[in-house]
Amino acid sequence: MRQTTTIRAQMVGFFSVLLTIPLLISAIYIYLTLQSNLKQNHIRHQSQTVQVLSVEIGEWRQAYENLSLRIFGDPLVQHILKIEQWQQTAQHLSLRSELRDRLISYAETTDNCRAIYVMDSSFNSYGTKPDAAMFEYMQSKRDTADRLDGYPAWSSEWIDQTIVLYRRINDNQYDLNHGIGYLFIVLDRQELLSIYEQFTLERGQQFALTDFWGIRISTSDRSIVKAMTGVDGAGHATSYGIVQLDDGKHAYTAVRNQDWQLTTWVAEEEIYAPIRPILVAVIFVSVALIVYSVMMVVFISNRITRPLRVVQNAMKQVGGGLLGLKVPVMRHDEVGQLAATLNRMSDEIVALVEKNREEEAKLRRLQLRTLEYQINPHFLYNALDSVNMLARKYDDRRIADIVTSLSRLFRIGLNQGKELISVHDEIQHVSYYLKIQGIRFGDQLRWDVNMDQTISSCGMIKFLLQPLVENSINHGIRKSGRPGFVAVSAVLDSNHIVLTVKDNGAGMPEQQVEAVRNLLSLEDGDINLMHLKSKASNSLHELSDVQAHLGNSGGGFGLRNVHQRIQLHYGASYGLTVESEYGRGTVIRVRLPLQQGAGSAAEGIANI
Known part of the structure; x- marks a missing residue:
């Protein structure tokens, strides 16, 4: 759940950031300025140091070389x-x-x-x-x-x-x-090391003396001396630079005098060590200013947000179930507008709650209508098993086939009371139904079932295709008075499952197709039929055909029942689409969202 923040907290955060940014910029400016000044002072002092030390070492060398000449x-x-x-x-x-x-x-x-x-x-x-x-x-x-x-x-x-x-x-x-x-x-x-110590200005400062013959007299270890004496002092002038060593960056100053070179260096962090106490003082002052600012913002925000808390408490009571609560609108500013909006919202919530209750009642009625067509599974399976045994005993294969298909059809349809089955099981269910109808009608009915294997394991609500196929047979093929063909398919289309039932039966006139579409889109079927009778120009016979297609004239689910179940389960953007041409047949499509995974309802069918 997303954590909420109060207006007071937002104001505190905003003004804290507003104050912190200039303080941070000031601290950075002070740091950079001090860093630059310290660097320049370091360069100047070290240059003077190596110049004087160079003279001192030159005199030291000259004294011993003079001694050697005396001995010479x-x-x-x-x-x-x-x-x-x-x-x-x-x-x-x-x-x-x-x-x-x-x-x-x-x-x-x-x-x-x-x-x-x-x-x-x-x-x-x-x-x-x-x-x-x-x-x-x-x-x-x-x-x-x-x-x-x-x-x-x-x-x-x-x-x-x-x-x-x-x-x-x-x-x-x-x-x-x-x-x-x-x-x-x-x-x-x-x-010589004692001479170095006399000219040490900073903590950790090191010296090294190198000449043409490789003599290295240093206050540090050999690896660092080797790296530092690689720098070059130009002539009698001093040179300055930064070199990266294993233990960090070091600032060096070097001077070359005839055949020897003097180098001194110090860790770069030691140059900027005086900045630390100044930064600590700046941080302390900044923190004090921020704390003072926060206290002032809390005081001011409390005066601003106090009226809002009254509205907030009222909203909590509405959220707790006190829907009829009205907040008095006593101000004409933004807070007053908020109170008025809360009152309107409360009225709308009451209306939505009533509408939701009506939808729940409609769903319960639909569930009860579905339960009317369920039979006790144990009684049904035992009865069908007995009929199957008698048919096999007297070697009547047609009855045995009908009973087996009927048993499997009921097992998938009941699905142990579960609402969802796989697309494969739904296709199997309608296949068993068509097989039974094929035995019943003989050469008058041909059928074909196809399924995209990529969606066979996807889930869907059960008992959608059989009412559509039954509608095609009863109201399409039988009324045509000629042999008919029913095609059932399940395919994947743009991350949606599309189920299609197509027949070449009697079809419907355009006016009747439009009436069916209107009735599918309206809320209450019975009221919609009364509305259609008063406004449409078709006959009562045509109205009864429409009612028959929708499943309102007798038992069975019918088109409207299937359409309502789809919309209740998946939402108003899904359902049935009907296309028909009089004398040539009807096509009904069902569009469902793609959902992975569904338990198999057909386990154990092979044993029946």
Whole structure:
């Protein structure tokens, strides 16, 4: 059942929507404006940050590269690396010890230098800390250092938390292009990370430093660093953009400085985090305004709807059965018009109730007339079975056939007291009737029955075709005085079942056909016949023929009975149509709605 809403509820809903829409638009505008401003501020601040941080990192790199140059040009280092053949002499051992002390003194000039190593062309290494793994690492970097021809290179590939600065040491006395050894300075990565922290402006902000040689010094994991360092900073200018990562969108700022690039990024949601408290305040104010508006609308709507409730209560009483109730019309506005309309509706309901009672009485009379033709099934079947047994005993096949057909006809017709049967059973019923009539009239009657198999299981009310066939035989073929033919068909036509009974009997004149059609369409058959007698020009004999066709002159259902049953069951748009030509025959059609499914009334017939 559809749920009803009161006028008050509709007004509350309407004004709530009316107020919510501008508030929603305002909130969206505020959100977009704040988002744009926050984005611009973020771009400006991050650009300044990476520029200053770039200068800071450049100074940091330059300081260690200067340290490497000092070691590069140290006379002791140059002297030791030029020794081609080392011997276990006191002088060589003293030089090694002096070199180690010199390297330690260089390492102590900064708090974040973990170790310093040098290696000559013969792969002899000297350092502040003996480390076999470092020796293998230095050998792997020789080719890279040679390609740079004395220029420094950086790497973060040795062990975690370290950065290695290495370069080839050339002969600075005789030939600067001649390499005599290699220098490796191991730095603590934490020093650079501490510089990052000093320039962190937002929660979750990350940094990464990348150079031509692939060094990646970052505050985040490798997968994110790999994606973020793929962006490009153009020249010394900063670049800004949005990149999509597995954990969401990130806003990055990058700057390229000679052979290295600095990138910083932060989750996009962190940029817009300051918007949240502002939106909460906007929502709170909006809700307060909506609540206030609802209260005002409830107050105003109550003053408007109070008179309507008086009419509503009256309508409930009318709906409860108090049909004679009259609502006083005390106003001349829309409410007064509603009260007047309610009074008219009450009068019309009373008239409809009376008409409905008359229709129910007519239906009961029709049902009683139908019951008059029903016989006790047990008595009827037993009697027919006894006659059938006697006919077979004395080998009288005609009587046996008549009794069998009659028994099956009655079984389908009675249908255990049910009103609906299938189209197949209705066709079987009229077939048994025609078989009995064929035995009765012999060569004077021929017949044919056809049915569209697609509608055989469709449901319909029973006992429609047999009265029509009986009408064709009694009033068509018998009156013609010659052998006749009856054709019965059931077909599907535009989602409707069309039943047709056609004969080649005596037919009816046009005036009589029109009279039959008029009588079918009128309410009361007896009154209609009196009306026809007073206005029609046909004779009393013709009127009796019309009455006979309609089934009002004797027993049997007749055309009018069938027509009334169809309209009572299916509605006024269904019923009979009659066409006839005098001397050539009559066609009666029945049009029914298509209804699937009906129980079989002929179960067990084969056993009779």
